[in-house]
Amino acid sequence: MIPIELLKKIRRIEIATSRLASEQLAGQYHSAFKGHGIEFEEVRLYQPGDDVRSIDWNVTARAGEPHIKIFREERELTVMLIVDMSASQGFGTNEQTKRELITEVCATLAFSAIRNNDKVGLLAFSDQIEKFVPPRKGTQHVLRVIRELLAHQPVGRGTDIAAALEFFRHVQKRRCTAFLVSDFQDDGWEQAIRVVRRKHDLVAIDVNDPHEMELPDIGLVDMRDAETGALVTLDTSSRHVRAAWAAEMAAASDRRIGWMRRHKIDRLELGTGASFVEAIRAFFRRREARMEH
Amino acid sequence: MLMAPPDMLWWLLVLVPLIPLIWWRTMNRRRRLAVPWSTLTPAEGTRRGLTARTRWILPSLRTLAIIMLAICLVGPIKGDQYTSKAVEGVAIELVIDRSGSMRAMDMEIGGRQFERLDVVKSVAADFVLGEAALPGREHDLIGLITFGTFADSICPMTLDYRTLTEALEQVTPASGEEGANTSIGDAVALATSRLADLEDRHDLDTDDIRSKVIVLLTDGEDTSSEIHPLEAAEIAEALGVRIYTIGVGRNGIVPIAVEDRRGRTHVEHRRSHLDETVLREMANMTGGAFFRAQDTQSLSRIYAAIDELERAEISEEQFYRFTDLAVAGVTLGTWKIPALLILPLILLLIETVLATTRYRTIP
Numbered sequence: 001m002i003p004i005e006l007l008k009k010i011r012r013i014e015i016a017t018s019r020l021a022s023e024q025l026a027g028q029y030h031s032a033f034k035g036h037g038i039e040f041e042e043v044r045l046y047q048p049g050d051d052v053r054s055i056d057w058n059v060t061a062r063a064g065e066p067h068i069k070i071f072r073e074e075r076e077l078t079v080m081l082i083v084d085m086s087a088s089q090g091f092g093t094n095e096q097t098k099r100e101l102i103t104e105v106c107a108t109l110a111f112s113a114i115r116n117n118d119k120v121g122l123l124a125f126s127d128q129i130e131k132f133v134p135p136r137k138g139t140q141h142v143l144r145v146i147r148e149l150l151a152h153q154p155v156g157r158g159t160d161i162a163a164a165l166e167f168f169r170h171v172q173k174r175r176c177t178a179f180l181v182s183d184f185q186d187d188g189w190e191q192a193i194r195v196v197r198r199k200h201d202l203v204a205i206d207v208n209d210p211h212e213m214e215l216p217d218i219g220l221v222d223m224r225d226a227e228t229g230a231l232v233t234l235d236t237s238s239r240h241v242r243a244a245w246a247a248e249m250a251a252a253s254d255r256r257i258g259w260m261r262r263h264k265i266d267r268l269e270l271g272t273g274a275s276f277v278e279a280i281r282a283f284f285r286r287r288e289a290r291m292e293h
Numbered sequence: 294m295l296m297a298p299p300d301m302l303w304w305l306l307v308l309v310p311l312i313p314l315i316w317w318r319t320m321n322r323r324r325r326l327a328v329p330w331s332t333l334t335p336a337e338g339t340r341r342g343l344t345a346r347t348r349w350i351l352p353s354l355r356t357l358a359i360i361m362l363a364i365c366l367v368g369p370i371k372g373d374q375y376t377s378k379a380v381e382g383v384a385i386e387l388v389i390d391r392s393g394s395m396r397a398m399d400m401e402i403g404g405r406q407f408e409r410l411d412v413v414k415s416v417a418a419d420f421v422l423g424e425a426a427l428p429g430r431e432h433d434l435i436g437l438i439t440f441g442t443f444a445d446s447i448c449p450m451t452l453d454y455r456t457l458t459e460a461l462e463q464v465t466p467a468s469g470e471e472g473a474n475t476s477i478g479d480a481v482a483l484a485t486s487r488l489a490d491l492e493d494r495h496d497l498d499t500d501d502i503r504s505k506v507i508v509l510l511t512d513g514e515d516t517s518s519e520i521h522p523l524e525a526a527e528i529a530e531a532l533g534v535r536i537y538t539i540g541v542g543r544n545g546i547v548p549i550a551v552e553d554r555r556g557r558t559h560v561e562h563r564r565s566h567l568d569e570t571v572l573r574e575m576a577n578m579t580g581g582a583f584f585r586a587q588d589t590q591s592l593s594r595i596y597a598a599i600d601e602l603e604r605a606e607i608s609e610e611q612f613y614r615f616t617d618l619a620v621a622g623v624t625l626g627t628w629k630i631p632a633l634l635i636l637p638l639i640l641l642l643i644e645t646v647l648a649t650t651r652y653r654t655i656p
Binding site: 233252 | 322323325326327328329330331332333334335336340341342343344345348652653654655656
C-alpha cells in the first residue's frame with residue numbers, strides 16, 4: 001500500500017512537473033533529443049514523385065521493377081535516469097534538499113519523455129545499486145518512477161558512480177539517453193563515464209547547494225559528513241577557514257567542469273532553491289543548436 | 294597546615310566521576326549531535342580555525358570547576374596552630390600618695406638623698422615595665438590614682454603601659470591646700486570603685502581578670518578622708534579586692550624641701566608620721582600584705598614581692614584555629630587568597646560566557 005502522504009506528494013509533483021513538461025518545455029525536449037539516425041523500414045515499389053536517390057538497386061535488379069527503400073526516423077527513445085541517492089543528497093539549505101530538487105528535475109524529464117512517447121527507466125544508486133526500474137512507456141510508469149524517487153530509502157550512504165554506470169551498461173544494451181544526476185562526491189568516475197559515452201548519450205546533471213560551495217558565517221559548527229559520518233568542528237566565523245573551504249570546493253568543481261568540457265560531455269548544473277526550468281530550457285536550446293550542426 | 298575533614302571525602306566520589314563524563318561527552322564524536330553536511334572533504338587537512346582547535350578549553354574549564362567544587366565540598370580547612378597563653382591577668386591599681394610629705398628627702402640612692410615621690414615613681418615604673426630585678430607586667434591592667442587632700446584618677450585601667458608610665462612621670466608632689474592632707478580612705482575607696490567598674494568596661498576583655506589588687510603607697514596617716522581607711526578596706530574586701538599597703542619613709546623628723554613665697558627652696562625639718570597600724574590592718578582585712586619601705590632597695594624588694602604574689606597565671610594551651618577555605622578567604626603572606634568557592638564559580642562563569650559567545654557551537 002502506498003501511504004496517503006506519499007500519494008499526495010506524487011500527485012503534487014505530477015501536477016507541477018507534467019505542466020512544466022507540457023507547457024514550458026514542450027517541443028524543446030523533442031528538439032533536443034531527436035532520434036539518432038534513421039531506421040530502415042521497408043522496400044516498396046517506386047511511385048512517381050519518389051526520390052530517385054532512394055531507389056534500392058539490388059532489389060530493383062532482382063525484381064525487375066524499381067523499388068525504393070523507406071526509412072523512418074528512429075524516434076522511440078529510451079531515457080534512463082541514473083540518480084544518486086547517497087546521504088549527501090539529503091543536504092539542502094535553500095528551501096529544498098538536493099534530493100527534492102533531483103526528484104523534481106527527474107519528474108520533469110520523465111514527463112517530457114512520456115509526452116514524446118519515449119520510454120523512461122530509473123536507476124537509483126548510492127554506494128550500491130538501490131533501485132532499478134526498467135524503461136517503459138506510459139504515465140503510470142512515470143508515476144511509479146516518481147514514487148521511487150520520493151519514497152525510496154537508500155540503504156547505502158556513500159557514492160559509487162563507477163559501479164552504477166557499470167551496472168547500467170550491463171542492463172541497458174540498446175543505445176539510450178542517460179541522465180546522470182549526482183553531486184559527484186566521488187572519485188574515479190571519469191573512466192566509467194567515458195565507457196558509457198561510447199554507446200549512450202550521457203548528460204551529467206550536477207546538483208549542488210549554495211552553502212556547499214561557500215560556508216555561511218555562523219560561528220563554530222559541529223559538522224558531520226553525511227556519507228562517511230566523520231565529525232569535524234569548523235570555525236565558520238574565521239575568514240581563512242571559509243576562504244580555504246570555498247577554494248577547495250571551487251577547485252573540485254573546476255576540475256569536474258574542465259574534465260567534462262574536454263570530453264564533450266553535456267553538463268547541466270542545478271542549485272537548490274533556484275528555478276531549474278530556465279536552466280533546463282537553456283540547456284535544451286544549447287543541445288538543439290549543437291544537434292543541428 | 295592543610296587538612297580535610299574525613300567524613301566529607303565521599304563528596305569526591307560523587308563529583309569526580311563527572312569529569313570523565315564531561316570528557317566522554319566532548320570526545321565522543323560518533324554520538325555527538327552535528328549538522329549533517331554533504332561533504333567535509335574540503336575541511337580535510339586544511340584549517341579548521343583557531344576557535345575550533347581550542348575548543349578543549351571549555352571542558353577543561355568545567356573540569357577545573359568541578360575539581361574545585363569537589364575540593365570545596367570536601368571542605369578544606371586551614372589549621373593555624375596557636376599556642377594560646379590563656380593568660381589570666383591581674384588588675385592592679387597603683388594608689389600613690391602625693392601629699393606634701395612625699396617631698397621628704399629621706400630615700401637614698403647611691404648615697405644621695407632623693408625625694409620619696411621620685412623614688413616611688415621610678416620603682417613603680419620599673420614594676421610596670423620591668424627592670425633588672427623586676428620582670429615587669431605583661432598582661433595586667435594597671436591604673437594610677439594619686440591622692441593628697443583629694444583622690445584623683447590619673448590613668449584608667451589600661452594595658453598601654455607607656456601611657457601609664459608617662460602619666461606616672463608627671464606626678465608631682467602636691468603643694469598648698471592640695472598637699473596639706475592625706476586622704477588614704479578616699480583614695481582606696483576610689484581605687485576599689487575603679488576596680489569594681491572594670492566589668493562594665495567594654496573595651497577590655499575583663500573575663501580574664503583573675504584578681505584585683507590595690508597597691509597603696511603612702512607616707513602618712515589619714516587626715517581628711519570622708520571614708521575611713523578601714524571602712525574603705527571593708528568595701529574592698531567585700532568586692533574581692535586585695536590591698537597591698539606600703540609605708541614609705543622614716544617616722545620622725547625628716548628633711549623636706551620647701552618653696553617659700555619668693556620661690557626659693559630651702560630644706561625644713563618636719564615631723565613625719567606613718568600610721569602603720571591602720572595600713573597593716575587594711576592589708577590584713579583584704580588578704581594583702583603590709584610592707585615597710587625605708588629606702589629604694591626595700592621598695593624594690595617590696596614590689597618584687599608583690600610581683601611574685603600577683604604573678605599572672607599562664608596556662609599554655611595549644612589549639613588550632615581552623616579556617617574553612619571554601620568560604621573564608623585566607624591571607625598567605627602578602628597574598629590574599631579569596632574564598633575557594635569563588636574560583637569554581639568564576640570558572641563556570643567564564644565557561645558559560647565563552648560557550649555562549651566565542652565558542653557557541655551549532656547545533
